[in-house]
Amino acid sequence: MGKKWISSFIVITFLLCNIHFLHAQAASPLAPSSRMEAMLVVDVSNSMKSSDPNNISNEAMKMFIDMASLQGDKIGAIAYSDAVMREKALMKIQSTQDKQDVKDFIDSIGKYTYTDLSTGVAEAVKVLESSHEQGYFPLVVLLADGNNELDPQKSKTIDQAEDDLNQAVSAAKANGYPIYTIGLNADGKLNKDVLNNIAASTNGEFFEARSADQLPGILSEIFANHLKLKIVPISHVVGNGDFQDIKLNVPNENVLEANISLISSQPVEVKLIDPSGKEVSIPSDQVYLSHSKTYSMVKLLKPDQGDWTLKVKGVPEEQIDINLIFNYDLQLMLSPLAKQTYKAGETVTIAAGFEDNGKAIADTSIYQSMKATLFVKDLEKGTTEDIRLAVGDQGFTGQFKLGNSEKYEVVVKAEDKSFFRETVPQTITVQKNEQSPAAAKPAPSSDAKPFPWLYLIAGIIGVLLLGVLVLFLIGKWKETKRGFSGQLVVEIKNEDTGERSNPQYKKLKSFSKRFQLHQLLGLHPNLTETNQIIFKPLAGDGLLIINHSNATIEKGGRTIDAKKGHPIKRNDRLRIVLKQVNKSIYMEYIN
Numbered sequence: 001m002g003k004k005w006i007s008s009f010i011v012i013t014f015l016l017c018n019i020h021f022l023h024a025q026a027a028s029p030l031a032p033s034s035r036m037e038a039m040l041v042v043d044v045s046n047s048m049k050s051s052d053p054n055n056i057s058n059e060a061m062k063m064f065i066d067m068a069s070l071q072g073d074k075i076g077a078i079a080y081s082d083a084v085m086r087e088k089a090l091m092k093i094q095s096t097q098d099k100q101d102v103k104d105f106i107d108s109i110g111k112y113t114y115t116d117l118s119t120g121v122a123e124a125v126k127v128l129e130s131s132h133e134q135g136y137f138p139l140v141v142l143l144a145d146g147n148n149e150l151d152p153q154k155s156k157t158i159d160q161a162e163d164d165l166n167q168a169v170s171a172a173k174a175n176g177y178p179i180y181t182i183g184l185n186a187d188g189k190l191n192k193d194v195l196n197n198i199a200a201s202t203n204g205e206f207f208e209a210r211s212a213d214q215l216p217g218i219l220s221e222i223f224a225n226h227l228k229l230k231i232v233p234i235s236h237v238v239g240n241g242d243f244q245d246i247k248l249n250v251p252n253e254n255v256l257e258a259n260i261s262l263i264s265s266q267p268v269e270v271k272l273i274d275p276s277g278k279e280v281s282i283p284s285d286q287v288y289l290s291h292s293k294t295y296s297m298v299k300l301l302k303p304d305q306g307d308w309t310l311k312v313k314g315v316p317e318e319q320i321d322i323n324l325i326f327n328y329d330l331q332l333m334l335s336p337l338a339k340q341t342y343k344a345g346e347t348v349t350i351a352a353g354f355e356d357n358g359k360a361i362a363d364t365s366i367y368q369s370m371k372a373t374l375f376v377k378d379l380e381k382g383t384t385e386d387i388r389l390a391v392g393d394q395g396f397t398g399q400f401k402l403g404n405s406e407k408y409e410v411v412v413k414a415e416d417k418s419f420f421r422e423t424v425p426q427t428i429t430v431q432k433n434e435q436s437p438a439a440a441k442p443a444p445s446s447d448a449k450p451f452p453w454l455y456l457i458a459g460i461i462g463v464l465l466l467g468v469l470v471l472f473l474i475g476k477w478k479e480t481k482r483g484f485s486g487q488l489v490v491e492i493k494n495e496d497t498g499e500r501s502n503p504q505y506k507k508l509k510s511f512s513k514r515f516q517l518h519q520l521l522g523l524h525p526n527l528t529e530t531n532q533i534i535f536k537p538l539a540g541d542g543l544l545i546i547n548h549s550n551a552t553i554e555k556g557g558r559t560i561d562a563k564k565g566h567p568i569k570r571n572d573r574l575r576i577v578l579k580q581v582n583k584s585i586y587m588e589y590i591n
Contacts, residue, residue: 035329036227037074037090037136039124040064040106043144043184045081045115050187051145056209057184059294062103064141064219066290066297067259068093069327074136075102076127076557080120081112082151084573087123089557090131096288110498114151117144117194118164121179123573125171127557132175140172140179141222142198146191165194169201178204180222185210217321220261224325229419232324234260239314243271246310246322250275250303251418252366254356257327260298266315268296275306324418330354330361332414332421335395341431344404350374352412352423353395364393372396372414379427380405406430484508484537486570488520491586492527500586513537517576517585529580536565543568543589552577 040061048057065075076090088105091098124140132138148161172179179202181195190208199206205225207218224231235246250258262268272280272287283289288299298310314320335351342348352372354361372389389398389412396414408428414421486508492501506520518524518531532549547553547562554575560566568574568589576585 035069035071035073035136037128037132037138038064038068038076039090039127039138039140040075040077041120041124041140041142041144042077042079042106042109043081043115043117043120044079044085044109044111045149046111046113047115047145047147047149047189048184049111051184051189052143053186056294057143057182058106058109059292060143060182060219061106061141062292063261063295063297064223065099065102065106066299067220067223067261067325068099069257070095070288070299070301071256071329074131074133075099076131077102077105078120078123078127078557079109080116080123082114082116082149082154082156083119084123085109085112087127087554087557087575089554089559090127096290099290115147115149116156116161116164117146117148118161118168120144121165121172121198122168123557124179125168125175125177126573128177129171129175130556131558137227138175138177139204139222140177140202141182141219142179142195143182143184144195145184145189146181146194147189165198169198172202176203178202180204181206182218183208217263217323220323220325227327228421229325229327232326232418234310234322234324237312237314237320237322239264239266239268239316239318239320241313241316243269243311243313246312248308248310248324250300250305250308250326251369251416253305253363254328254330254354254361254366255303255305255326256301256329258300258303259325259327260300260310261321261323261325262296262298262312263294263321263323264296264314264318265294266318267291268315268320269313270296270298271311272298272300273309273311275304275308326418328419330356330419330421332412332423334410334412334423334426337426337428341429342402344402344430344432347399347401348410348428349397349399350389350410350412351395351397352389352414354414354421360394367391367393367395370414370416372412374398374400375411375413376400377409377411378403378405379407379409402428402430404430404432406432483513484511484515484535484543485541486589486591489588489590490520492521493584493586495582495584508535511535521585526581527578527583527585529578530576530585533576538567541570545574550579552579 042057042061061077068075070093072092072094074090074092077088078084079086086109088102093099121142128138148158150156150158150161179198181199181204183190183192183195183206185208192208196206209218220231234248237244237246270282272282274280280287286301290297312320331354332352333355338349354366368391370391372391374387374389375384376387377384387398387400389396396412402408406429409425410428411425412423488506488508490504490506514534514536516531517533517535518527521527521530529549529551533551534546536544536546538544544565545553545562545568546565553560553562555572570589570591572589574587578584
């Protein structure tokens, strides 16, 4: 507590001493990035055996993973029934092996009995809250039938499950995490209203999949929509047992990756010819190939501009759907306006251009294939005017005339057939009336005494210091009196067999200043390494976990470093992966 209040004191003092400087500065919004943080959440309850009998949800998630960039996209996965059954921490993809690890996790997921939709959504939101990084686009992809079936042996009611879901959706909305819902409806029992409401409430989108072959296309659309890309339909090929030529055009050198998806229930063979007419090895440093039951994915890294030829060989009479998604790491930026404040009736000149990692793009030919529109919103009247912008070698330019309202918001949107981008909204302030000289305040006389700012600031600092000291002493006194409250729900999973123990509810009020996890587990001889994992009480009914063992601790799907202590709040979930035995301990801190 002492460190927290001292930090607050330093910040307040800094603000008091620099208030004029802070008023003079304007924070510019960070440019959007094309990287994403995706949590894939799938219902693995018994009902999914009829909603998704062929387990195509797994195929769709794996296709989404294959489309992700090799340049740092982050992906995690959650399998839930009436609790979180399996979880893969949100990890940054740096190689094909990283992708394979996530896909292997998906293939290892089994089926369980009951369903509580709120558990999967809430866990995904928790993971993003604890793992989100600036510059990444977060999203949740939820595959479910929208129905709840609670365990009658547990105390949770349908109303409580609905309340928990509403809270999780509200948290996703508040944090800006769109949830894309995919309703699996092979048996016709889909609860559309629930899934549609989740998507609409979080600025996501709802999709219905009546048959397995729809899922890969849906995941492609979610991937493209989220990163402001467009799916480019290439061809529908009916296999004839021979290679057939498909033409692909890479429009410019700004393409970071080209994802070619070939959706077919039968295996296909592919070859690639680059724009120079040379065959490119598959796989190679530039080309990655991945296969699954229902699709193949070819990924080109930094492909040369020009016309490529994809040679496709399929099983006779088998239809192959071929689509292309380009991935651009580009941001559309507004040029600075000529001045901060305008007068009613003035003409404003707007310019916008693409940047790559903060620098103007080198290949300006990209502009020639695009159209750009300026959207001017009158913030008083709520009306929006759209103006077509001129296209030049350095970007897009145009003008518009201001009306009599005090504030306007401008956004530029540029698009071609493969992607689109929008600028960060910028507000323009209009000065309606100049202040007349008669209304101006009289200048202070030379005899007026300056306000005693120095004494005021010194007095405030003195009061703050005294307050910090008092609070520090109170905190120390409370710390000596602090005890444990609440309980930990503990389950032990055998990673060799997949078996989990029944949940054990361990009340903590019998402990005083600290306890070892080994004590909580009944001093089990096979779990002796847990005697180096220690819990201490924190203010606000929290816990501090300290890990002196070699075990790995995950919170919210993310590995944490608890060597010096890590705070645990109510409803936090922990997974402790032991090293001496192949077991994991699942814990949840509750009231």
